[in-house]
Amino acid sequence: MTQRIHIAGGGIMGMGAAWRLASAGLEVVVHDPAGPGQETSRASAGMLAPRAEVRHDEEDLLVFGARSQAMWPDWVARLREETGIDCDLRSPGTLVLAADEDERRGIEHHLRWLERIDVPFDALDGDDIRRLEPDLSHHVLSGALIHGDGQVDNRAFLHALHVRLQSLGVTLLSASRITRVVADGGRVTAVETADGERHDTDAALIAAGAWSRQVRIDGLPPLPVRPVRGQLLAFGAADRHGQRTTLRHAIHTPNVYLAQKGDGTILAGATMEERGFERETNTGALYLHLRETRRLIPQVDELPLEEIRIGFRPTTRDNRPLLGETPVRGAWCLTGHFRNGIQQAPASVDAVVDLILGRTPPADTLPFCPSRFLNR
Ligand SMILES: Cc1cc2nc3c(=O)[nH]c(=O)nc-3n(C[C@H](O)[C@H](O)[C@H](O)COP(=O)(O)OP(=O)(O)OC[C@H]3O[C@@H](n4cnc5c(N)ncnc54)[C@H](O)[C@@H]3O)c2cc1C
Structure with a gap:
């Protein structure tokens, strides 16, 4: 049973997961060398457009993206209730x-x-x-x-997440970069950071966006994210x-x-x-x-x-995210969302949080399992 988790990355994925996991009672530590919400999730346009942007070989992403987009109103309402911050969600098509x-x-x-x-x-x-x-x-x-398509104020949403994590007591380590997920006997025991610190933990979540490849997991090849x-x-x-x-x-x-x-x-x-x-x-x-x-x-x-x-x-080789556990027990992925990370955040975060908490996620997330790339 996971009780303590260290998260690499404080973008929409890392902070989104921290929010859900801390709300479920886990002890959560988020590391981010740039500070939370300062990188790609902040640069984004906040479009929630799974239908307009889908390509013909991406029907699976359309199904997943449309389901995720339908979850946005609940995410925004919950966070508004918890922080008083509105995120200007609109769906005029x-x-x-x-x-x-x-x-x-x-x-x-x-x-x-x-x-x-x-x-x-x-x-x-x-x-x-x-x-x-x-x-x-x-x-x-x-x-x-x-x-059906819409948009959200992604910057307001990141700000609201940050505020909520502070009130939930999540530890936010700005200027901290996870370099290694330490495993012993095929399961996670600690994470190491660039400043030489070692933190014992039950689990590690890699949500470091385009930098995810730089977080090495003992015994595995680098995550295929560019x-x-x-x-x-x-x-x-x-x-x-x-x-x-x-x-x-x-x-x-x-x-x-x-x-x-x-x-x-x-x-x-x-x-x-x-x-x-x-x-x-x-x-x-x-x-x-x-x-x-x-x-x-x-x-x-x-x-x-x-x-x-x-x-x-x-970005991954098949332009699809990495969601779920790696072959190392307790080493989780929530990354690789390419051009759709804001749109796909609710469904992605909830799926990985479900798995970490021992619940079964919706079936449309299973093909995004990281083991499709990680043969030990
Ligand atoms: C210009 C632009 C426009 C976009 N517009 C849209 C859009 O309209 N709709 C949409 O759905 N998507 C859009 N996207 C895509 C979307 O922004 C991304 O898919 C999404 O933001 C990825 O979120 P993330 O949390 O994985 O990454 P990030 O937000 O980049 O967060 C990753 C974090 O990890 C941190 N980090 C890096 N290395 C480490 C480490 N070793 N240890 C700890 N932390 C680390 C970084 O500092 C960063 O803060 C756009 C992207 C771009 C570039």
Whole structure:
């Protein structure tokens, strides 16, 4: 029976698990060298769009993501009750749009597939779309409103989690990096940190996002997680004359998505780059990205650029997460969520917490077991 657990990582996964485990009465210690909620979960756009973003070989992720998204209202309500912090959860659907002929054909193909798998949407022409979103460019030709998708204020949610962990008495070790999960006789006995500390423990949870590979588990190969960098632009909603741009839905095209947060900030995301953990922005990627944004909202020329967010998507070889126990008893994984970690957080966290507490998780999580990669 697990009583004490050390968690590597204080992103949405690590803090989410700490919240549920501490609420169940476990003694929980969270380690994070950057401090809780400062990395990829903070850079994210907070889109909950399993239906708009799904690719044709990802039907399993659609089922899992849609179930996870349906859990978000309960997560937000519980945390609001416990902390008084609201996280601006909205589900008006995603507008999937085409701004040229190639995109139009690609989207039609995608919609035919969504129809076959019973995802509800309304097909729209350009005029319908501008009635829904008057601030979009006349370049937009056609598209669809995909029902069910939404967004959350991920930064508010991370803040609320942090506040709740403090009131639950979780130990938060900022500036602490777990380097090794120590195992004896095939089960976890301790974790070691970069500053040479050793902490005895019953269990260790690796939720270190794109850095998960750097946490070594005795007797196992490194976790197969690599960073895929994303840059996202954040604009103020009003130009210098006070003219505001308003987007009611999250907007998705094959090359860019736009989401307006509760404070008016418009997010345009996100590049996909194989650049390791490089933190410098590169103009070329941002130029291409800005060009796509400008096709949808030409008025972006006059909006203030407030922030360039950089994050590192934790990515596995099959683009699916690692959820569950490794072949070392007491060494758990909650990582590898690639571009869907916010959306998939409730179902992922609850599944791993169920397993740690000896309960059976829903069957759709079982294929994400880490042992598919970890042969000793
Ligand atoms: C630009 C961008 C936009 C995105 N938009 C969306 C979106 O709209 N919707 C969506 O669902 N997903 C989105 N994603 C993906 C999503 O952000 C990630 O899948 C998710 O945040 C991963 O959460 P995490 O907790 O695993 O990682 P992180 O939030 O990165 O947390 C991992 C933590 O582990 C810590 N750490 C590192 N090494 C160690 C160690 N050795 N010991 C202890 N701690 C360690 C780090 O400091 C970090 O705080 C986006 C990603 C990017 C980059």
